[in-house]
Amino acid sequence: DSGVTQTPKHLITATGQRVTLRCSPRSGDLSVYWYQQSLDQGLQFLIQYYNGEERAKGNILERFSAQQFPDLHSELNLSSLELGDSALYFCASSGTGASPFGYTFGSGTRLTVV
Amino acid sequence: GQQVMQIPQYQHVQEGEDFTTYCNSSTTLSNIQWYKQRPGGHPVFLIQLVKSGEVKKQKRLTFQFGEAKKNSSLHITATQTTDVGTYFCNNAGGTSYGKLTFGQGTILTVHP
Numbered sequence: 001d002s003g004v005t006q007t008p009k010h011l012i013t014a015t016g017q018r019v020t021l022r023c024s025p026r027s028g029d030l031s032v033y034w035y036q037q038s039l040d041q042g043l044q045f046l047i048q049y050y051n052g053e054e055r056a057k058g059n060i061l062e063r064f065s066a067q068q069f070p071d072l073h074s075e076l077n078l079s080s081l082e083l084g085d086s087a088l089y090f091c092a093s094s095g096t097g098a099s100p101f102g103y104t105f106g107s108g109t110r111l112t113v114v
Numbered sequence: 115g116q117q118v119m120q121i122p123q124y125q126h127v128q129e130g131e132d133f134t135t136y137c138n139s140s141t142t143l144s145n146i147q148w149y150k151q152r153p154g155g156h157p158v159f160l161i162q163l164v165k166s167g168e169v170k171k172q173k174r175l176t177f178q179f180g181e182a183k184k185n186s187s188l189h190i191t192a193t194q195t196t197d198v199g200t201y202f203c204n205n206a207g208g209t210s211y212g213k214l215t216f217g218q219g220t221i222l223t224v225h226p
Contacts, residue, residue, distance in 0.1 A: 002158075033214065035216075042202070042215075042216050042217045042218035042219055043157065043202065043217075045214040045216075056214060058214065090156060090157070092157075101162075102147050102149065102159025102160075102162060102206065103147075103157075103159065104159070105156040106156060107156050108156055
């Protein structure tokens with residue numbers, strides 16, 4: 001157990017639907033990062049939140065949005081889902097922007113769009 | 115933002131052979147972090163290098179940071195089947211998009 005909790009572990013949904021992925025960071029970590037990993041793809045950075053505020057944005061689609069709540073958990077909302085959105089979505093956390101101990105990743109949510 | 119390129123993309127070795135993966139950047143890196151992702155698993159932090167020419171070892175793994183801080187390598191001596199997975203490098207820290215993107219990594223397959 002890495003200390004970063006992601007739910008659900010698996011999600012199967014139809015095209016056009018909307019889903020919400022949830023992440024609870026490791027205790028004490030203020031930064032949350034979301035990544036998308038498709039088959040044979042690297043980790044594509046989506047977005048970072050720090051203590052409730054958006055800190056950095058990657059190639060996140062307009063159909064995707066995220067937020068970090070006062071208790072520091074974060075949610076990634078994916079809407080108007082397409083087949084190509086099927087991927088593994090990871091959440092990671094760290095204490096501040098940079099950490100000598102690296103980012104701690106959760107086990108991921110596997111999203112399948114059918 | 116800064117981007118690190120990792121080579122090779124794939125590496126197949128026989129158990130007992132050595133393995134090396136490289137990260138290269140056209141600009142000076144503030145640091146380099148290495149991660150391992152087992153098949154079906156999530157990335158796990160291995161180590162961070164910060165100083166020019168730094169070398170760190172973890173059992174059979176040797177990590178190096180180049181003198182110019184533009185490249186890094188991970189070398190595994192006498193690979194074992196437990197070394198199978200994808201190895202990622204990352205220039206961590208800051209909020210520059212490039213620093214938060216890991217890239218494709220090197221997928222290592224070890225044949226028994």
